[in-house]
Amino acid sequence: GAVVSQHPSRVICKSGTSVKIECRSLDFQATTMFWYRQFPKQSLMLMATSNEGSKATYEQGVEKDKFLINHASLTLSTLTVTSAHPEDSSFYICSAKTTGNQPQHFGDGTRLSIL
Amino acid sequence: GESVGLHLPTLSVQEGDNSIINCAYSNSASDYFIWYKQESGKGPQFIIDIRSNMDKRQGQRVTVLLNKTVKHLSLQIAATQPGDSAVYFCAENSDNFNKFYFGSGTKLNVKP
Numbered sequence: 001g002a003v004v005s006q007h008p009s010r011v012i013c014k015s016g017t018s019v020k021i022e023c024r025s026l027d028f029q030a031t032t033m034f035w036y037r038q039f040p041k042q043s044l045m046l047m048a049t050s051n052e053g054s055k056a057t058y059e060q061g062v063e064k065d066k067f068l069i070n071h072a073s074l075t076l077s078t079l080t081v082t083s084a085h086p087e088d089s090s091f092y093i094c095s096a097k098t099t100g101n102q103p104q105h106f107g108d109g110t111r112l113s114i115l
Numbered sequence: 116g117e118s119v120g121l122h123l124p125t126l127s128v129q130e131g132d133n134s135i136i137n138c139a140y141s142n143s144a145s146d147y148f149i150w151y152k153q154e155s156g157k158g159p160q161f162i163i164d165i166r167s168n169m170d171k172r173q174g175q176r177v178t179v180l181l182n183k184t185v186k187h188l189s190l191q192i193a194a195t196q197p198g199d200s201a202v203y204f205c206a207e208n209s210d211n212f213n214k215f216y217f218g219s220g221t222k223l224n225v226k227p
Contacts, residue, residue, distance in 0.1 A: 006158070032213060041123050043161070043204060044217045051213075093158050095215075101166070103149050106158035106214055 003027050004096050006107025014115055015086060021079045021110045023094030030096030033077040034087055034104060035069060038091040084114045123202060134192040138205035138218045143186060147208035148149040150179055150190045159204060162190070177182045200225045
């Protein structure tokens with residue numbers, strides 16, 4: 001149980017393109033979803049937290065107009081990297097959890113490469 | 116708050132030995148902790164969790180120890196196997212389970 005699917009697994013696109021990443025909880029209702037960014041050989045950096053049906057809460061230093069997050073249902077959250085540039089290239093990982101004192105479960109990440 | 120590592124420390128162990136991976140957390144108000152295993156190119160995988168009202172919890176081949184006095188968490192892996200080779204992260208809960216912050220991680224290399 002507690003499977004989180006993230007799609008696509010890899011994206012390569014030109015600078016200036018907007019890229020959408022989907023995160024789905026397959027067998028549970030994800031009241032809260034999280035988006036992380038991870039650079040090589042580094043830890044996961046929390047970008048934002050989203051609760052179903054409400055606006056995402058962004059961490060300090062994360063541009064909300066750059067990284068658009070939508071959590072429209074209990075099984076789907078999307079992250080859109082708008083007008084992506086090479087410095088946005090990274091490994092983006094989502095996670096999801098149900099309400100209360102429960103662990104979050106992760107997708108397998110999206111490798112984003114901006115040329 | 117969030118602690119981010121600039122590089123990953125590495126622990127090398129011989130297959131069959133026990134491994135101990137340590138983590139220092141930052142928020143004294145955190146009351147829920149999780150250990151994750153991350154293999155190359157994949158998302159973190161849940162290993163074991165512990166709540167702050169406990170100081171030890173055991174799973175299959177793994178034990179987590181929590182020392183709230185010094186804000187320290189450890190993961191012990193018994194009879195380490197090559198399949199245990201990965202990066203291990205601790206995560207602390209904050210803000211009533213609405214945020215999880217990750218430690219800097221430790222890369223475990225298991226030599227056959």
